Amino acid sequence: MGSHSRARGGPRLAAAFLPYDLSNFQSEYACDNSSVRIVRPRTLSDVQAAVRAHSHVKALGGGWSWNQPFFCASNGSMPPMPDGFTRPSSRGSPPPGGPANIVMQTLRPLMIAVNETEESVTVDAGVRTIDMLRYLAAYVTPSAPSGWTLPAFPWFVYQTLGGAVATGTHGSSLKHHSLSSQVLAFTVVLANGTVRTFTNETDPFLMRALRVHVGKLGVVTYIKFRIVREMPVKRTLNSLPSSRFLALLRSAQQQWIANGTLPGWMDETQWFWVPQRHEFLMVSFTRGDDPDASKRLAVLSEYARAPRAASTVYNTSMELLQEVVKGGGSFKITEYYGQANSSDPLIGSSRTGVFAIANNATREALAAYPWQPEALLNTNIRRINYDQYEVAVPVSTMADCWQGLLELLYGADNLDGTSYNGTASPASLPAKLAVAARANGSMLIGADGRPDYGFRTNPLIRSTGREDALLSLTHDMPHLWLNIEDYIYYNRPTRQTNPVFKSLVGFLRSDARCGSTGLEGRGARLHWGKAGWPDSGCWHGDKEFPDTWCDFGCAVRELDPSGKFADSAPDRWNWEGAPLERCCVPGRGFKVAAEDPACVCTVRHARDAASCPEAPYYTYR
Numbered sequence: 001m002g003s004h005s006r007a008r009g010g011p012r013l014a015a016a017f018l019p020y021d022l023s024n025f026q027s028e029y030a031c032d033n034s035s036v037r038i039v040r041p042r043t044l045s046d047v048q049a050a051v052r053a054h055s056h057v058k059a060l061g062g063g064w065s066w067n068q069p070f071f072c073a074s075n076g077s078m079p080p081m082p083d084g085f086t087r088p089s090s091r092g093s094p095p096p097g098g099p100a101n102i103v104m105q106t107l108r109p110l111m112i113a114v115n116e117t118e119e120s121v122t123v124d125a126g127v128r129t130i131d132m133l134r135y136l137a138a139y140v141t142p143s144a145p146s147g148w149t150l151p152a153f154p155w156f157v158y159q160t161l162g163g164a165v166a167t168g169t170h171g172s173s174l175k176h177h178s179l180s181s182q183v184l185a186f187t188v189v190l191a192n193g194t195v196r197t198f199t200n201e202t203d204p205f206l207m208r209a210l211r212v213h214v215g216k217l218g219v220v221t222y223i224k225f226r227i228v229r230e231m232p233v234k235r236t237l238n239s240l241p242s243s244r245f246l247a248l249l250r251s252a253q254q255q256w257i258a259n260g261t262l263p264g265w266m267d268e269t270q271w272f273w274v275p276q277r278h279e280f281l282m283v284s285f286t287r288g289d290d291p292d293a294s295k296r297l298a299v300l301s302e303y304a305r306a307p308r309a310a311s312t313v314y315n316t317s318m319e320l321l322q323e324v325v326k327g328g329g330s331f332k333i334t335e336y337y338g339q340a341n342s343s344d345p346l347i348g349s350s351r352t353g354v355f356a357i358a359n360n361a362t363r364e365a366l367a368a369y370p371w372q373p374e375a376l377l378n379t380n381i382r383r384i385n386y387d388q389y390e391v392a393v394p395v396s397t398m399a400d401c402w403q404g405l406l407e408l409l410y411g412a413d414n415l416d417g418t419s420y421n422g423t424a425s426p427a428s429l430p431a432k433l434a435v436a437a438r439a440n441g442s443m444l445i446g447a448d449g450r451p452d453y454g455f456r457t458n459p460l461i462r463s464t465g466r467e468d469a470l471l472s473l474t475h476d477m478p479h480l481w482l483n484i485e486d487y488i489y490y491n492r493p494t495r496q497t498n499p500v501f502k503s504l505v506g507f508l509r510s511d512a513r514c515g516s517t518g519l520e521g522r523g524a525r526l527h528w529g530k531a532g533w534p535d536s537g538c539w540h541g542d543k544e545f546p547d548t549w550c551d552f553g554c555a556v557r558e559l560d561p562s563g564k565f566a567d568s569a570p571d572r573w574n575w576e577g578a579p580l581e582r583c584c585v586p587g588r589g590f591k592v593a594a595e596d597p598a599c600v601c602t603v604r605h606a607r608d609a610a611s612c613p614e615a616p617y618y619t620y621r
């Protein structure tokens with residue numbers, strides 16, 4: 001687990017991670033292993049026994065997340081360690097009966113059952129997303145000659161389905177939303193060890209709580225998803241400069257404000273932002289099940305003509321890059337990611353990858369929508385440490401937010417990168433931060449004048465529609481997501497903040513154009529499974545989810561009154577001072593103030609904006 005020394009000694013494949021130990025997929029964000037047990041159940045009754053036998057439990061899936069407080073059943077007496085580096089404890093093994101993490105891999109006998117009449121699949125929560133998608137694609141019958149698929153799925157498909165749903169994992173779909181909205185039924189081991197199945201028909205309110213539950217309501221063992229027949233999908237890639245991207249967002253924002261609708265192009269579109277080039281790659285999709293018959297016909301006839309071969313250029317380009325990097329000899333690959341002059345080649349390589357996996361084509365859905373190539377799991381993802389952050393911006397202000405973000409990063413006079421002959425505007429973040437960064441050993445502007453905009457991979461932009469899960473980031477309206485990765489923090493000789501990146505996160509989390517919730521009533525919400533969470537006491541649920549936080553509190557009271565499913569984030573799961581006892585109606589949630597004026601969801605917190613670090617409210621990166 002000695003990740004500090006790993007950065008110096010070159011990249012090793014992470015060897016210890018869930019399910020072998022309690023750390024994430026990169027051996028980071030580890031739990032205190034002297035205070036928490038790890039349970040690996042084989043059967044449903046093993047899960048029930050584990051829930052009964054331990055003081056409190058937290059289910060886990062594949063460890064594909066960046067959030068230790070939501071991950072560890074306990075951090076013992078140690079303070080939370082959100083910096084991701086926990087030394088292995090020498091205090092011996094945890095006593096029996098105390099806290100435990102239950103790792104939900106597949107149970108015996110394996111459950112994966114398609115019901116063609118109902119158009120559903122019931123599956124073990126421990127099955128990986130990709131394995132179910134492949135199973136469905138191969139489930140060919142007279143009624144589904146190309147098999148089945150999920151209506152929409154995420155870019156990353158190696159997490160467990162239980163984990164994916166718990167955190168509201170999503171791809172890009174206004175119509176089909178996140179995976180959480182595609183669930184028809186949950187089977188859950190409850191706090192008392194009994195098993196219960198929930199559906200919209202039996203438990204409409206608790207289903208809204210379960211759809212995004214972050215492990216707080218039980219151990220999910222089986223999930224029933226809605227499925228659709230596999231179909232051809234046409235994919236189209238276009239390159240746009242920043243100004244064109246902003247103009248498109250502006251017209252969509254105006255349409256939303258005018259009549260509450262969004263333009264057709266927004267549904268399913270995914271954008272790859274190429275920061276070093278001021279460029280946006282727009283990847284759009286037309287489905288073979290589009291309600292418009294002429295669109296269907298166009299997709300189907302193109303599919304009939306399309307070549308079948310799949311491209312491997314993306315993997316090849318990454319391998320080539322690694323060869324180049326290794327050949328240099330004077331530095332290690334991980335440190336290369338931290339160097340200023342690596343931004344142009346790495347962003348360029350990442351861009352080549354986008355063209356390879358998302359170029360124009362008409363394929364079946366599982367091959368048309370881009371997803372993380374599996375080969376990269378061991379060559380890159382488990383080898384080169386990074387943190388992934390994702391925020392959701394409401395569509396009502398998305399163009400304003402992006403205008404502010406791009407002006408902050410590039411300077412308002414250089415949005416398209418054409419004003420300074422490839423060098424930075426004096427108003428850009430790298431120019432403004434350059435002097436302070438140099439004192440810290442970082443070069444934000446190269447000798448040739450090229451700026452380093454803080455990224456090593458191309459951010460991904462997606463949208464999802466409004467959904468009814470209480471803790472969905474889009475429970476109030478459709479949102480545009482921005483997924484960004486920080487490779488610089490880990491991959492310098494010592495761990496060090498990526499100043500450009502942190503300024504951007506600060507803007508996203510606190511500017512009124514990016515959202516109207518948050519610690520100071522401004523800024524975008526954070527994905528439940530990713531990085532960027534504030535210091536302890538500086539994330540306030542009642543401010544992030546003003547309409548639904550106390551409803552979720554009511555669901556916790558209903559399903560877990562004694563705190564069996566506690567994690568190590570008690571400061572986040574806080575309803576202190578909110579009148580839950582008075583205002584919670586079983587099966588319905590928190591009363592509205594019109595029914596009882598005392599029913600206002602205001603929570604007491606130990607810290608407020610004045611005593612927290614400034615936005616983005618964390619000190620550990």
Ligand SMILES: Cc1cc2nc3c(=O)[nH]c(=O)nc-3n(C[C@H](O)[C@H](O)[C@H](O)COP(=O)(O)OP(=O)(O)OC[C@H]3O[C@@H](n4cnc5c(N)ncnc54)[C@H](O)[C@@H]3O)c2cc1C
Pocket residue numbers: 018025058059060061062063064065066070071104125126154155156159160161162163164165166167168169170171214215216218219220221381388528529530
């Ligand atoms: C490289 C990478 C790319 C990603 N890309 C995307 C993406 O494209 N879109 C997106 O939205 N997200 C993405 N994510 C986030 C990821 O989908 C979530 O973090 C997901 O929750 C991870 O699932 P897991 O099985 O690894 O669960 P874990 O990380 O092990 O657990 C995550 C949470 O789920 C709870 N949980 C897990 N299983 C159960 C269960 N059976 N019952 C009850 N609670 C449970 C845990 O308590 C924990 O709070 C990505 C993550 C990584 C590492």
